[in-house]
Amino acid sequence: MKTKVFKPGAYATILCALCTGGAFASTSTVSSFHYQDDPASHFAGQPVLETLPEMGTSAGSTLSVAQEIKMGDYYVRQMRAATPIIDDPLLVEYLNHLGQNLVSQAKSVRTPFHFYLVNNNELNAYAFFGGNVVLHTGLFAATEDESQLASVMAHEISHVTQRHLARAMEDQQKNSPLTWGGAFGAILLATASPQAGMAALTSTLAGSQQGMISFTQANEQEADRIGIQVLQRAGFNPQAMPLFLQKLADKSSFASKPPEMLLTHPLPESRLSDMRNRANQMPAVVRASSLDFMLAKVRVLTMYSEDQTVADEYINTLNAGQADEVLAALYGSAIQSYQAKKYDQADVAIRKLLSASPGNAWFLDIATDNDIARKKAGQAAQRLEKANAATKNNPVLILNLANAEIESGMYAKADPLLAAYTFAHPSEPNGWEMLRKVSALEGYRSKELAAWAESRALKGDLEQAIELLTQASGILPKGSLEQQKYLARIDQFRDLQRAFKNYK
Numbered sequence: 015m016k017t018k019v020f021k022p023g024a025y026a027t028i029l030c031a032l033c034t035g036g037a038f039a040s041t042s043t044v045s046s047f048h049y050q051d052d053p054a055s056h057f058a059g060q061p062v063l064e065t066l067p068e069m070g071t072s073a074g075s076t077l078s079v080a081q082e083i084k085m086g087d088y089y090v091r092q093m094r095a096a097t098p099i100i101d102d103p104l105l106v107e108y109l110n111h112l113g114q115n116l117v118s119q120a121k122s123v124r125t126p127f128h129f130y131l132v133n134n135n136e137l138n139a140y141a142f143f144g145g146n147v148v149l150h151t152g153l154f155a156a157t158e159d160e161s162q163l164a165s166v167m168a169h170e171i172s173h174v175t176q177r178h179l180a181r182a183m184e185d186q187q188k189n190s191p192l193t194w195g196g197a198f199g200a201i202l203l204a205t206a207s208p209q210a211g212m213a214a215l216t217s218t219l220a221g222s223q224q225g226m227i228s229f230t231q232a233n234e235q236e237a238d239r240i241g242i243q244v245l246q247r248a249g250f251n252p253q254a255m256p257l258f259l260q261k262l263a264d265k266s267s268f269a270s271k272p273p274e275m276l277l278t279h280p281l282p283e284s285r286l287s288d289m290r291n292r293a294n295q296m297p298a299v300v301r302a303s304s305l306d307f308m309l310a311k312v313r314v315l316t317m318y319s320e321d322q323t324v325a326d327e328y329i330n331t332l333n334a335g336q337a338d339e340v341l342a343a344l345y346g347s348a349i350q351s352y353q354a355k356k357y358d359q360a361d362v363a364i365r366k367l368l369s370a371s372p373g374n375a376w377f378l379d380i381a382t383d384n385d386i387a388r389k390k391a392g393q394a395a396q397r398l399e400k401a402n403a404a405t406k407n408n409p410v411l412i413l414n415l416a417n418a419e420i421e422s423g424m425y426a427k428a429d430p431l432l433a434a435y436t437f438a439h440p441s442e443p444n445g446w447e448m449l450r451k452v453s454a455l456e457g458y459r460s461k462e463l464a465a466w467a468e469s470r471a472l473k474g475d476l477e478q479a480i481e482l483l484t485q486a487s488g489i490l491p492k493g494s495l496e497q498q499k500y501l502a503r504i505d506q507f508r509d510l511q512r513a514f515k516n517y518k
Contacts, residue, residue, distance in 0.1 A: 015103060015379055015414055015444075079124045082177075086144025088517045090130075091474030094443070098133035100151070100318060101443050103410045104379055105131055108310045112160075113147060116168050119247035120240075122175045129167070133318050137262070139166050141173035154314040155324050156261065160303040161245070161254035168241035168248070169255070176236055238289055242296075251299040256289040308332065308342035309376045316349045325350070341370055345377065352384050360384045373401055375410040382414045391421035409435070413444055420452050428452045436468070443472055460486040464500060476507045476514075483507070 093099065100106075106129075113129040125145030134150040141147050147170045157163040238255070246252045263286060312332075315325035325346065332343035344363050351360035364384055367377040378401055385394035395418040402411045412435050419428035432449040439445055450465035463486035471479040487500040 015383060015410075015417055083125055083144040084513060085517055086125075086142060086146050088474075088514045089143065090146065091472060095473040095475070100131045100133050102131070102313070102317075103413050103442075103444060104376055105310055105313060106442075107375075107410055108306050109149065111306075112164060113167055113171070116164060116171055116244055116248050120168075120171055120175050120244050124177075125174065127171065127174070131314075135319065135321075137265070139170050141170040145174050147171065147174070151314050151318050154311045155319070157258065157311075159251075159254070160307040161251040161299075161301055162258045163307065164248065164250045165241070165245050165255040165258055168244040168250075169237045170241075171244060172237040172240040173233065176233070176240065235285055235288065238285060239292065242289065242292055246296050246299070249299070249301060251301050252293045252296040253298075256286065256293050259286050259289055305338045305342065306376075308339060309345055312342050312346040313349065313376070316346050316353070322350075341367065345380070348380050348384075352380060352387065355387070357384055357388050361388070373404055375405075375408055378411060379414055382418055386418065386421050391418045392424075394418040395422055395424065395427075409439060409442075413448065416448055416452075420448065420455070425452050425456045429456060429458075436465070440468070441472065443469060446472070460489040460496065460500075463489075464503075467503075471507060476511050480504050480507050 109129040109131060113127060117123060117127045123145075127145040127147065130146070130148045132148055132150050135152045135155070136150055137152045137156050138150045139148060139153060147167060149166070153163060153166060157166070242252050242255050245255060311328065312325070315328055316322070319325060329343045329346040329350075332339040332346070335343075344367055348360050348363035348367060351357075351363060360380070361384055364377065364381045367374070368381060371377060378398060382394040382398065385391060385397075395415060398411055398415040398418055402408065402415055405411060412431060416428045416431050416435070419425070419431070428448075429452050432445055432452060436442075436445040436449055446465045446468045450462050450469065453459075453462035453465060463482045467479040467482035467486070470476075470482065483500045483504050487497045487504070490497040490500070
């Protein structure tokens with residue numbers, strides 16, 4: 015199931031001065047109306063690991079961890095409205111699985127972590143308030159193996175665990191958190207309107223950037239040193255980090271414009287040398303890329319890249335490899351056939367894929383899309399029901415099953431499936447959009463409006479969310495349980511509005 019994304023827009027490279035190589039993809043903790051909206055509560059009771067290595071965190075006097083999480087909650091909603099975030103269930107699940115594997119080996123983890131993918135061919139990655147990491151799709155084309163991708167993620171995770179952004183704020187004590195909130199708002203504006211955003215940013219920071227750029231260089235070196243330890247403890251090849259940094263340096267030397275990552279992540283020669291020395295002191299690790307990495311890379315290159323020559327080259331390379339690589343190449347060919355509307359040709363490849371791995375979510379996903387295109391949604395639903403029962407409610411399979419049921423007119427089956435899904439995954443946009451669709455098809459106007467409200471809230475439009483829920487509550491019998499739920503949700507959104515005023 016391919017999701018819709020905005021066309022990539024311009025990104026403000028001034029981020030390096032503000033986010034220490036971190037941008038703003040934050041934890042999206044919008045709940046359904048079944049939940050009380052408190053981002054910090056999602057991490058309550060989880061263990062805080064041992065003290066920070068090296069520089070430590072002294073930023074508590076300026077910005078608490080709870081404040082970081084709330085700021086992240088605010089800014090991710092703004093990002094969803096203005097940035098081409100890819101809410102592809104398969105890619106989201108892969109990145110978060112890989113990211114959580116790395117996080118489990120990090121120290122001083124004080125926030126939940128969320129990983130996001132932005133549809134942008136520029137080579138870059140960012141870390142942001144409250145345990146949020148953003149990767150550009152361009153990284154999949156640039157990284158040769160899974161260890162290199164993991165090295166980028168480990169670096170960004172270390173920015174978060176070291177609280178570099180909060181410490182930068184403390185270093186600039188004359189600027190209050192409110193001023194910093196204005197700075198981030200200006201950067202978000204720059205995403206959609208670069209000229210207006212940069213003007214607002216200049217006005218907000220009033221010339222304080224230079225003192226922070228030097229602080230950023232120290233942050234980068236610390237994130238390298240800690241990140242390579244995280245990478246090694248997670249079982250990846252530590253040499254991947256200097257290898258990828260060298261690739262960035264090489265790319266910069268042969269280009270008139272350096273990669274965007276080097277603008278937000280300064281790379282002096284000393285940083286590269288330090289990483290080589292540290293990697294050489296660690297035990298050598300030989301780790302082949304997982305099948306999931308290859309499938310993710312194929313999916314990004316074929317479905318989200320405008321230059322299909324890169325996809326063709328990668329598929330050809332895979333075809334000359336081992337069994338898993340050949341399987342990933344076949345998956346890429348199936349996607350390309352489907353996109354070219356050669357559905358019968360795609361079906362031949364899909365049958366081979368499912369024969370090799372019947373329960374593979376990547377293969378079931380493309381099979382579902384192809385069946386729906388061939389007006390065989392019922393066939394897809396039958397296949398997915400069996401697979402979903404065997405895998406105990408895989409989120410990717412649930413969304414595919416609901417999609418197939420909607421397309422085949424089985425609204426009564428899709429409705430409760432999506433109600434349960436949105437309850438379990440309240441921050442996932444696809445579930446709300448599909449629930450809105452099936453509710454409209456069934457004629458359940460109040461449920462349609464409520465699902466639409468949650469979608470709007472995920473994009474930061476709390477005012478419209480309140481209006482939609484007000485309409486929904488007015489349709490229902492006065493005093494009914496559903497009406498009370500909607501009214502309680504309205505109160506939660508109003509509380510968020512008051513809290514978020516500090517960050518505008």
